[in-house]
Amino acid sequence: MIRLAGIAKTFPGVRALGGVELSLFPGSVTALVGENGAGKSTLVKILTGIYQPDEGHIELDGRPVRFATTMDAARAGVTAIHQETVLFDELSVAENIFLGHQPRTRFGFIDWKRMNAEARALLERIGARLEPDMRLRDLGIANRHLVAIARALSIDARVVIMDEPTAALSHKEIGELYELVERLKAEGKAILFISHKFDEIFRIADRYTVFRDGEMVGAGLLAETTQSELVRLMVGRDVGQVFPKVPAAIGEPVLTVAGYCHPTEFEDIGFELRRGEILGFYGLIGAGRSEVMQALFGVTRPSRGAVRIDGQVAVIRTPAEAVARGIVYVPEDRGRQGAIIGMPIVSNVTLPSLYRTSRHGFIRMAEEFALARDYTARLDLRAAALDQDVGTLSGGNQQKVVIAKWLATRPKVIILDEPTKGIDIGSKAAVHAFMSELAGQGLSVIMVSSEIPEIMGMADRVVVMREGRMAGTFARDGLTPEILVRAAAGIGEEA
Amino acid sequence: MSSQEMQARFIKDRLQGRGERLLRSWEALLLAVAVIIFAINVWSSPYFLDPWNLSDATFNFTEKGLIAFALALVIISGEIDLSVAAILALSSTLMGLAMSHGAGTPELVAIGLLTGLACGAVNGFLVSGLGLPSIVVTIGTMSLFRGIAFIILGDKAFTGYPSDFAWFGQGYVFWVISFELVLFVLTAVVFAVLLHATSFGRTVYAIGNNPMAARFSGVRVERVKFILFLLTGLMSGLAAVCLTSRLGSTRPSIATGWELEAVTMVVLGGINILGGSGRIGGVVLAALIMGMVTFGFGLLNVPGIVMSIFVGLLLILVIAVPKLVTRIRQVRRKG
Incomplete structure (x- = not known):
């Protein structure tokens, strides 16, 4: 559905990305893994029109596209749920979902009735037990995530990027998120799932792409690989024991x-x-x-x-x-x-x-x-x-x-x-x-x-x-x- | 992890050398502007270079500068104090009241400074003690302090300050070097050292950048803010002593509008109005620039309203130009 070819991006003094190839497919979850600083966030920003690539191009349904602004990307159906999605504390859930594209009445005013009804429908679709008129400031992190996801869906996204969506969630909430991902998959969305947690990658993703130091170092089907293989690709070395607790003398x-x-x-x-x-x-x-x-x-x-x-x-x-x-x-x-x-x-x-x-x-x-x-x-x-x-x-x-x-x-x-x-x-x-x-x-x-x-x-x-x-x-x-x-x-x- | 591995990556101290940092600084730009304005002044008026004229020119910024240095710290900490001119007026009024009851010069100075401190303490208590927003608090105390001055004075004026009191505003330390200029330079040095070389100054920056993280780092945020408002009050009191001495009289409308001029000086000096960054050197240069512009226009008999238009335009220009330059560069790079 969407394909990145030869994407490169350089910041003053740092080459953030080089020669990146990435394809996302409808109804499929692709996991993007890599250490921090490997270029994952930069890639997300290029996909959502925040950054422009220095080299290479993006293809959507086989046609080359340019996302000069975030609005371009949104119109093309690419949306991201960031690590720290920007939401507005003082606005209601519905306003947050529809900010920038609120339904209008004939006279150009915001159509509150329709907005609240559509927000309710979206929230129900993702199984969120939230009221459209709740203030965002009264919600916890998990519920904020759900609002962000509802917002992503409100623009009829075809490509959904999830940047560590479970980082702040509890066990139960993570379970609910997985269900939601399955639902999006069934609706034919192409999903890019960024995570540091291997168990969840293997649980919900179909494909993987590994970044290291701004380069793509591996990609394929998760069914054909193992956790240790992914870790090896990511770090370029064997990490061995992840939790090196040495016994210490415990005192008073x-x-x-x-x-x-x-x-x-x-x-x-x-x-x-x-x-x-x-x-x-x-x-x-x-x-x-x-x-x-x-x-x-x-x-x-x-x-x-x-x-x-x-x-x-x-x-x-x-x-x-x-x-x-x-x-x-x-x-x-x-x-x-x-x-x-x-x-x-x-x-x-x-x-x-x-x-x-x-x-x-x-x-x-x-x-x-x-x-x-x-x-x-x-x-x-x-x-x-x-x-x-x-x-x-x-x-x-x-x-x-x-x-x-x-x-x-x-x-x-x-x-x-x-x-x-x-x-x-x-x-x-x-x-x-x-x-x-x-x-x-x-x-x-x-x-x-x-x-x-x-x-x-x-x-x-x-x-x-x-x-x-x-x-x-x-x-x-x-x-x-x-x-x-x-x-x-x-x-x-x-x- | 072995110690060899830890030493493997060396992080240097600074990204740029000292020279490069200076060249790219806001102060370098201000210095260029100052030189240009100086040159224009020399070119447009034959009287400008006269030492006594130049000396007179300094009075356009010395008293405001005293306030601006303290205000700069308040603004860096993410707060603001709009009551500075009103504090000056109340200090001057109380000095006049004391004078009319026979107070001598030392008492007058003490009353001026203490009034400033007390007003600063009121602001500080309301902002850091009660946690009220400083912009609202100081707009309120701005009316309050000046209102008290009006109640005491009505439409009268205090005149007849003792002759030795005149030295603060009219005295010269050496040749054309006035006491006020010396005070300005000393204050600049004290505030520059306080802000840039002490741990107190560092906490001011930390608070301005992120008050919550500063608190979580063990910084006594409220205490620091209280001290900053005290300092600003004190400096307003000091400015009141100088201005009252220079004018030789007190009216309740004294120093009207100075709070905005002081804020302009601070912002023109490269202090981020949102807090967190800026240096005292920039404020010194901004004071010089504003003083020279005012004085140069005065020599050319330009009306006061034109001067304020010019200062306003200068402020917007100096802030807009760097933004525009970066934007043009970005567009070029893309195109």
Whole structure:
């Protein structure tokens, strides 16, 4: 249906794509895999008219087409659901779906009746239980995704690009998304599915295309390949163990939390974190894990409960106090809460530890760069220069900058909230290896994760939360995925 | 991961060298504009190069510049303070009131500065304490502060400041170098150091780029913003001391419209009105440019309204040109 031939795109100093060949077929799901920075996002932007290719051309039904603007692409029936689809908080669900192409009355005004009716029909078609007049700001991430998908369908798309659609979804929601993909497939849409999760690729995709460093390094039918073959193509080397947890000596309790409550988000949370330990927090989206962590970090105020650090009662009211006590937090929402886009890498890394690189409040540039260099090198950051805007880095490298920022403060406890969400395998492995190394050096780690392999691979103990409460604490030995899923979903043994 | 592997990729410190960064900077463009305007002035008026004339010209920007430096920090942090001129008016009025009750020069200066600080504290409390949007807060306090000045003064004026008080606005440190010019330069240096060389300045940029991520990085966002409003109030008070001393009188309409001139100076100086970027050097150059334009037009007897039209056009032009250039380049590359 749609074919890319010899596509190349160069940015100042970087060749983002070269000689890319890609074909999408009606009623078929093609998985696009590759590490972050391999050129997947650039390709999506070319397909949707945001970027123009420097070389090569796009063919639609055998005829060459040019997408000079995003509207051109939309008119041709190509639509994308991005990693961070732009939606509008203050508008209703229906307005978000039809923004830019609202049905009109004879007089040119928006036909609200028709718009709401069509929105309802679209939402029903994708099995979303949403009302057209709901405000977007009141919806969670999963429902926002559904709105984005409804929006994609509202322009009668023939080619649907899904860029990591399941990254923020819980188990149940992912299941629903798979059903939706099947439905789109049955309707004859050509689907490009970008994902880092191999199990889902093999579950829903028919074909695959692998990118590495801006080049296509392999393509074919998924039925004729294996996971390890894909990984080998992606990284160009054998990654071996993805979760290299080395046993660390576990010492005395560092952080003790008891009877921790929040008026709305969580209740009666209690756990103990020891020196050198990696404590996993598993649960469904909305189980209250991030909320507990943000309260510990001083972002929100708990209503009751005691926190002790090294046995001393600690009252933490602001993130600044948390940092001073040695608790740091790597947030899930990297773009808004983690990296400060618009500032250089070096300033991002040293922001909380400026007191260490300054005398009487005056920053010493050489020391500042040295500190940033030290910690970014430990995390194997890939960047051209330390004064580069952190916003120009890939997601995985931004995450490394955020982690480097916290390690530079020499914390006692580091809380990582979905640390590898949406980042590529190479960066993932670097983050995991580093976590393990840190624990070995006596740092205590809390890792909130929704990925069972990550939890099972990395955590010494796992706390499972459900609906704001503790659903259980499990030791590493004898832990199975079934135990975690049952605890998180509240399914008893008999079920 | 072995240590050899970690050392494998070297990331250099900076993308561009110092020279290249300077050449491509906003300040370089402003400097060029300043030189051109200076040349036009020299060419169009034979009196312009006279040292005493040039010295007089500096008064067109010194007091506004004092405010603009502090305002620049507020704007970089993503906030704004439109009450600066009203703070100046209230400071001047309270100084006049104190003078009429027999206060001497040291008391007058103290009252001017403290009034500025107090007004800044009100703004700071409303913005960072209560979390109100600064544009609304300072439009409100703009009316409030000037309104108080009007209530105290009515349509009268305070005159008859002590003779030694006149030194702040009329005194010369050396030959044609006025006290105000020295104060302007010193303040520029202090603010440049504060913004560019201290950890406090760094947090100002962080807040302006992303207040939430700054908070999540342990920055005391509200405290920093409060300090910035205090500083702006203080500098407005300082400007009030200079202006009152120079004019020798206080009317409630003193410094009307200065808040917009100060904002213009800041934006022309390359400070992003949305926060997050810009440098003090640019504000210094913008102050020079605006002062020279005003003075040059004055020498040519151009009416004041034409000057404000020119400054407005200059602002739009200087901001639009770089955008247009990049756009033309893009079109050429595509075509």
